[in-house]
Amino acid sequence: DQQVKQNSPSLSVQEGRISILNCDYTNSMFDYFLWYKKYPAEGPTFLISISSIKDKNEDGRFTVFLNKSAKHLSLHIVPSQPGDSAVYFCAAILPTQGGSEKLVFGKGTKLTVNP
Amino acid sequence: ETGVTQSPTHLIKTRGQQVTLRCSSQSGHNTVSWYQQALGQGPQFIFQYYREEENGRGNFPPRFSGLQFPNYSSELNVNALELDDSALYLCASSLVGHLYGYTFGSGTRLTVV
Numbered sequence: 001d002q003q004v005k006q007n008s009p010s011l012s013v014q015e016g017r018i019s020i021l022n023c024d025y026t027n028s029m030f031d032y033f034l035w036y037k038k039y040p041a042e043g044p045t046f047l048i049s050i051s052s053i054k055d056k057n058e059d060g061r062f063t064v065f066l067n068k069s070a071k072h073l074s075l076h077i078v079p080s081q082p083g084d085s086a087v088y089f090c091a092a093i094l095p096t097q098g099g100s101e102k103l104v105f106g107k108g109t110k111l112t113v114n115p
Numbered sequence: 116e117t118g119v120t121q122s123p124t125h126l127i128k129t130r131g132q133q134v135t136l137r138c139s140s141q142s143g144h145n146t147v148s149w150y151q152q153a154l155g156q157g158p159q160f161i162f163q164y165y166r167e168e169e170n171g172r173g174n175f176p177p178r179f180s181g182l183q184f185p186n187y188s189s190e191l192n193v194n195a196l197e198l199d200d201s202a203l204y205l206c207a208s209s210l211v212g213h214l215y216g217y218t219f220g221s222g223t224r225l226t227v228v
Contacts, residue, residue: 004157036219043119043205043219044158089157096163096171102148103217105157 003027004092006106014114019077021109023090026071030092034103035064035075038087047088048075080113087111117142119220121206127226128196134225136191138206141218146211147189149181152203152222164189165211193225201227 005024013019023033031052036044050057050064050073057064063076077084090106120139128134140147146165150158160173164183178194187208193200203222210216 006157041221043207043221045219046217091157096160096173098163098169098171100146100163100165100171102160102163102171102173103150103158105150105159107155107157 002106003030003094004090004104004106006088006090006109008109009107010110010112012112012114013080015082016079019075019080019084019111019113021075021077021088021090021111023073023075023106024071025073025092027092027094027104028071030094030104032093033064033066033073034091034093035062036089036091036105037084038089038108044089077111080111082113082115085111085113119206119208119218121204121220121223123223124221125224125226127228130196130198130227132196133192133194134196136193136204136206136223136225138189138191138208138220140187140189140206140208144208144210144218145187146209147183147187148207148209148217149189149191150205150207151175152205153199154202158205161191196227198227201225 034049035047038044087108089108091103122137148163149161152158163171167183180192182190205222206220207217
């Protein structure tokens with residue numbers, strides 16, 4: 001049961017244009033979301049996060065939007081650069097039975113930014 | 116400040132064998148989590164260790180086990196390897212209560228033949 005869904009396996013955009021990566025979730029218990037970027041042969045690196053009490057968070061070229069009623073997030077990258085080419089994972093924080101918390105990831109979207 | 120290091124980077128094992136993967140956490144971090152990323156999938160939570168004890172586990176069978184040492188480094192052990200265990204295994208360290216401060220290692224690519 002995929003609780004975090006990234007329905008677009010890949011996305012290709014031109015340098016300088018906007019990249020929009022989408023993520024849907026099913027679990028209403030999620031209250032904190034993160035985006036990670038992953039280059040080949042490297043581990044995921046944290047990009048930006050958003051709490052459910054907000055609907056927008058910005059960090060430089062990266063903005064995450066949250067629509068709780070639609071259970072939908074999107075990551076906007078403006079302007080896109082070739083170095084942004086990577087796999088982007090949407091993740092949500094979920095408590096575990098042991099009292100810790102875990103990340104629940106989507107399958108990822110491979111972004112290619114063409115020069 | 117050192118990051119998370121994992122060893123080995125790659126290994127090949129035969130079905131039925133046992134494997135141990137190692138992880139050194141980032142300086143100052145006291146919690147270690149392990150994730151399995153199968154091909155074409157997102158990382159899936161295996162378990163988390165804090166104060167040398169498992170304090171959270173995902174939907175993985177008991178043949179997946181782990182350890183955390185006093186220096187916060189960790190091991191992931193998998194017994195009776197199956198072909199479906201072939202995956203990238205990611206270790207992530209964090210400071211308890213700061214989940215968004217996860218630092219991931221580059222992973223160990225395990226192939227079971």
